[in-house]
Amino acid sequence: MDTRTPLYERFAHELEERILAGTFPEGGRVPALRESAEQRGLSLSTVLQAYRLLETRGIIEARPQSGYYVKIRPRKVGLEPEANPAPPSEDPKKVSIDDMSIRLFRDKHDPDFAQFGAATPDPDLLPTARLNRILAELAREGRFAVDTSTMPEGCEELRVQVAQRAFGYGCEVGPDDIVITAGCSEAMSLCLQAVCSPGDTVAIESPTYFGILLILESLHLKALEIPANPGTGMSLDALGFALENHPVKAVVAMTNFNNPLGSRMPDDAKAQLASILASRGVPLIENDIYGELYFSERRPSLAKASDATGNVLLCSSFSKDISPGYRTGWVAPGRYLDRIRKLKMAYSNGTSVLPQLTIARYLESGGYDLHLRKIRKAYAQKSLGMVRAIEERFPEGTRIAEPLGGYVIWVKLPGGLDSMSLYSEAVKSRITLAPGFMFSPTGKFRDYIRLNAAAWSERTEKDLARLGRLAADLA
Amino acid sequence: MDTRTPLYERFAHELEERILAGTFPEGGRVPALRESAEQRGLSLSTVLQAYRLLETRGIIEARPQSGYYVKIRPRKVGLEPEANPAPPSEDPKKVSIDDMSIRLFRDKHDPDFAQFGAATPDPDLLPTARLNRILAELAREGRFAVDTSTMPEGCEELRVQVAQRAFGYGCEVGPDDIVITAGCSEAMSLCLQAVCSPGDTVAIESPTYFGILLILESLHLKALEIPANPGTGMSLDALGFALENHPVKAVVAMTNFNNPLGSRMPDDAKAQLASILASRGVPLIENDIYGELYFSERRPSLAKASDATGNVLLCSSFSKDISPGYRTGWVAPGRYLDRIRKLKMAYSNGTSVLPQLTIARYLESGGYDLHLRKIRKAYAQKSLGMVRAIEERFPEGTRIAEPLGGYVIWVKLPGGLDSMSLYSEAVKSRITLAPGFMFSPTGKFRDYIRLNAAAWSERTEKDLARLGRLAADLA
Numbered sequence: 048m049d050t051r052t053p054l055y056e057r058f059a060h061e062l063e064e065r066i067l068a069g070t071f072p073e074g075g076r077v078p079a080l081r082e083s084a085e086q087r088g089l090s091l092s093t094v095l096q097a098y099r100l101l102e103t104r105g106i107i108e109a110r111p112q113s114g115y116y117v118k119i120r121p122r123k124v125g126l127e128p129e130a131n132p133a134p135p136s137e138d139p140k141k142v143s144i145d146d147m148s149i150r151l152f153r154d155k156h157d158p159d160f161a162q163f164g165a166a167t168p169d170p171d172l173l174p175t176a177r178l179n180r181i182l183a184e185l186a187r188e189g190r191f192a193v194d195t196s197t198m199p200e201g202c203e204e205l206r207v208q209v210a211q212r213a214f215g216y217g218c219e220v221g222p223d224d225i226v227i228t229a230g231c232s233e234a235m236s237l238c239l240q241a242v243c244s245p246g247d248t249v250a251i252e253s254p255t256y257f258g259i260l261l262i263l264e265s266l267h268l269k270a271l272e273i274p275a276n277p278g279t280g281m282s283l284d285a286l287g288f289a290l291e292n293h294p295v296k297a298v299v300a301m302t303n304f305n306n307p308l309g310s311r312m313p314d315d316a317k318a319q320l321a322s323i324l325a326s327r328g329v330p331l332i333e334n335d336i337y338g339e340l341y342f343s344e345r346r347p348s349l350a351k352a353s354d355a356t357g358n359v360l361l362c363s364s365f366s367k368d369i370s371p372g373y374r375t376g377w378v379a380p381g382r383y384l385d386r387i388r389k390l391k392m393a394y395s396n397g398t399s400v401l402p403q404l405t406i407a408r409y410l411e412s413g414g415y416d417l418h419l420r421k422i423r424k425a426y427a428q429k430s431l432g433m434v435r436a437i438e439e440r441f442p443e444g445t446r447i448a449e450p451l452g453g454y455v456i457w458v459k460l461p462g463g464l465d466s467m468s469l470y471s472e473a474v475k476s477r478i479t480l481a482p483g484f485m486f487s488p489t490g491k492f493r494d495y496i497r498l499n500a501a502a503w504s505e506r507t508e509k510d511l512a513r514l515g516r517l518a519a520d521l522a
Numbered sequence: 523m524d525t526r527t528p529l530y531e532r533f534a535h536e537l538e539e540r541i542l543a544g545t546f547p548e549g550g551r552v553p554a555l556r557e558s559a560e561q562r563g564l565s566l567s568t569v570l571q572a573y574r575l576l577e578t579r580g581i582i583e584a585r586p587q588s589g590y591y592v593k594i595r596p597r598k599v600g601l602e603p604e605a606n607p608a609p610p611s612e613d614p615k616k617v618s619i620d621d622m623s624i625r626l627f628r629d630k631h632d633p634d635f636a637q638f639g640a641a642t643p644d645p646d647l648l649p650t651a652r653l654n655r656i657l658a659e660l661a662r663e664g665r666f667a668v669d670t671s672t673m674p675e676g677c678e679e680l681r682v683q684v685a686q687r688a689f690g691y692g693c694e695v696g697p698d699d700i701v702i703t704a705g706c707s708e709a710m711s712l713c714l715q716a717v718c719s720p721g722d723t724v725a726i727e728s729p730t731y732f733g734i735l736l737i738l739e740s741l742h743l744k745a746l747e748i749p750a751n752p753g754t755g756m757s758l759d760a761l762g763f764a765l766e767n768h769p770v771k772a773v774v775a776m777t778n779f780n781n782p783l784g785s786r787m788p789d790d791a792k793a794q795l796a797s798i799l800a801s802r803g804v805p806l807i808e809n810d811i812y813g814e815l816y817f818s819e820r821r822p823s824l825a826k827a828s829d830a831t832g833n834v835l836l837c838s839s840f841s842k843d844i845s846p847g848y849r850t851g852w853v854a855p856g857r858y859l860d861r862i863r864k865l866k867m868a869y870s871n872g873t874s875v876l877p878q879l880t881i882a883r884y885l886e887s888g889g890y891d892l893h894l895r896k897i898r899k900a901y902a903q904k905s906l907g908m909v910r911a912i913e914e915r916f917p918e919g920t921r922i923a924e925p926l927g928g929y930v931i932w933v934k935l936p937g938g939l940d941s942m943s944l945y946s947e948a949v950k951s952r953i954t955l956a957p958g959f960m961f962s963p964t965g966k967f968r969d970y971i972r973l974n975a976a977a978w979s980e981r982t983e984k985d986l987a988r989l990g991r992l993a994a995d996l997a
Contacts, residue, residue, distance in 0.1 A: 068696025070685035086690040145864045182661040186654040210545035215561040221543025229870040236869050245720040261868035372672055372875040389620045393736035394711050395704040400847040401876040
């Protein structure tokens with residue numbers, strides 16, 4: 048549109064573009080005449096002419112005493128979504144872990160999908176109604192006052208609650224040893240930044256949660272894969288060998304319920320891990336996000352519980368048992384506390400106070416332990432149910448890592464079947480899953496899938512059966 | 523404590539340590555006998571003996587039908603705070619920018635201080651009561667449902683609102699071009715990560731907001747200082763020279779109301795800046811956090827408004843006009859959108875939904891523009907009032923950059939007075955301020971201070987007068 052086009056036409060065109068982009072949604076108001084004129088330094092009559100043009104074209108409409116509204120969102124020719132979109136590329140070599148992660152995020156928000164992909168908790172197993180009551184209560188009390196502007200380490204109320212729980216499982220961590228974060232992901236990001244420099248090597252479990260791989264990549268760190276066993280987690284023998292032969296600057300481990308394995312490192316092995324790394328001065332970043340979701344009688348211990356030198360940075364969050372959308376987690380970073388606090392300050396000043404105070408009040412007011420007992424049982428049953436169904440419905444030769452806690456199931460498909468092909472077929476049937484290649488920086492595990500047992504129910508049983516048939520067809 | 527110590531004594535000692543650390547605060551409950559026994563795998567009688575020991579020592583007390591509570595928090599000899607703590611080091615060479623930033627954070631949370639330090643808004647100029655009503659309303663509606671778990675780019679409701687406002691000031695940015703962040707700091711952090719690699723050089727204004735320096739340091743980036751003028755901001759001549767002679771990978775600028783200068787780059791200079799950088803393919807990270815707080819008749823424009831190639835990454839937040847504690851900002855990253863979205867996903871999965879939905883509802887429901895008009899006027903008056911008072915109360919030779927928007931005042935002290943010495947004296951009188959060395963990576967501006975005019979009122983007038991006398995004494 049060149050400069051000889053009249054001003055009102057240019058402004059009308061600009062507004063139409065914004066309506067097309069969704070800035071002004073169908074049925075919503077567009078700025079009042081006077082507002083547009085003032086903001087853009089246009090005359091009122093120019094704006095009026097522009098609005099009339101769009102009105103004539105049926106894009107906006109005037110409503111008496113109220114203003115102009117979007118009547119119909121125009122569609123540009125060629126911009127309509129295709130009726131039958133092409134299936135995503137089936138060649139995993141062409142799909143990166145981050146592209147695949149974004150895809151799982153999209154799948155997760157599609158209500159038509161059987162949610163076997165992203166490891167989101169079962170919405171019915173979150174204390175949402177209770178949280179909403181607490182939120183309303185805190186808002187009424189004016190508790191979210193402006194003077195609760197953030198500190199880099201977060202709100203004291205929540206740090207006290209986290210410390211009390213840590214005491215319960217034998218970790219000597221006080222409120223002042225804790226930094227509240229935007230979920231466990233930020234906790235991990237801060238830890239890796241605190242203990243490594245770009246180019247450094249970090250030992251990780253293999254397979255490992257893909258989120259950790261995304262963080263390593265974003266921080267320009269190299270991953271060294273240490274084999275992990277579906278029962279007992281990271282192999283300490285292999286780790287010992289790696290420490291002898293590689294310049295390992297940090298170790299990342301989910302000692303309780305590795306995602307995707309569902310493994311649990313025995314408590315004495317955890318103590319041994321802490322001791323090996325302390326003696327070498329290599330920090331351990333221990334991710335305990337699934338730690339509360341144990342299927343056994345008692346909570347398993349942590350490497351952090353035998354950390355005498357502050358060498359273990361313990362990370363966790365409330366995303367699995369309270370709310371994923373709150374994005375609230377924490378880190379007890381041992382001797383790296385000062386560095387973590389400064390990195391947190393640099394990155395975002397601090398964590399939002401609303402979710403922090405809401406969770407703190409929830410933990411203070413009791414009922415959390417009861418809630419945990421309930422969901423532990425539910426996830427144990429879901430996991431068992433899904434494992435049994437896979438055994439029954441998947442082709443012969445399928446192998447399953449039976450989880451000891453958490454709610455993800457790691458499955459090896461028979462005959463070297465490429466799980467990315469299975470994903471591509473599955474999405475056509477509105478079923479999502481996490482293909483195995485995402486769990487290794489070197490593309491191992493192409494014949495594995497991770498399934499989210501939190502989505503297991505009578506309703507999704509048929510989806511799993513269908514997935515089993517698709518696997519059989521491809522095998 | 524060795525292993526010959528009886529088990530109950532060891533457990534009592536552990537619990538006492540945790541009470542000392544604040545995990546169990548004075549007046550609060552300690553875990554019930556049965557709870558401790560179960561969690562720690564101890565017998566009920568061992569736990570009872572431990573509790574009785576602490577009870578005898580007057581540290582906890584039993585309340586009938588209720589459990590055990592902390593009666594008095596024990597104090598370790600030698601751990602009492604000193605009656606007259608030593609003043610902080612007065613040698614700025616020994617104080618790093620991040621140490622000084624943490625100190626300003628602490629000062630900010632001390633209600634006894636005259637808050638001329640951190641650039642926090644005036645609590646009375648935030649719509650807190652209104653936000654609390656909206657929060658309660660959303661909670662009652664069950665709007666914070668679990669299915670609103672995060673997307674890396676944030677909630678659509680808020681992105682639509684941001685896009686509508688951007689349209690108002692002439693930026694062609696749709697909801698899908700925006701990523702919601704944990705404040706403007708995270709927006710800046712993501713941008714710098716997206717466009718730079720460790721070791722790269724970034725051109726910044728001099729002086730510049732110290733938060734930007736903290737981010738650069740945390741990302742292993744080098745800063746190149748481009749002189750900025752109190753009236754018109756970054757010198758384009760100097761920038762042109764720098765681009766010719768240095769491997770500049772990105773430029774960071776607060777084109778509207780640089781912190782600490784309060785300068786405003788003329789709108790045509792902004793367009794020129796965008797064009798120079800586009801032609802060289804060097805991305806511009808434009809920080810507009812103070813953009814709405816203009817003292818003139820109309821909102822000034824942005825370099826982003828003349829960005830045709832997606833080379834400008836525009837960052838802002840609601841921390842100055844809605845709530846600092848909400849930690850909610852945004853970035854419109856142009857052609858770096860995909861990279862920013864992936865970095866955000868890696869770092870924290872997404873931003874907390876509570877503050878996002880609350881702010882979106884506030885913006886939707888009207889009244890924000892009225893609020894902005896009110897606070898613009900108030901901050902203009904506060905700034906003017908403080909400038910006049912400095913002129914009157916500070917020693918001769920003091921020079922002031924009169925701000926054109928925002929609410930910080932940049933002051934040059936006479937006679938080369940070291941502002942870190944002034945800070946050290948001021949805190950003794952419960953007055954905080956930001957010493958000038960924080961605003962330069964090379965320690966320039968040691969004889970400058972930045973004052974927060976948001977804290978200016980009749981009540982703090984005497985504090986400013988006192989600060990002026992302290993400066994005169996040191997000069």
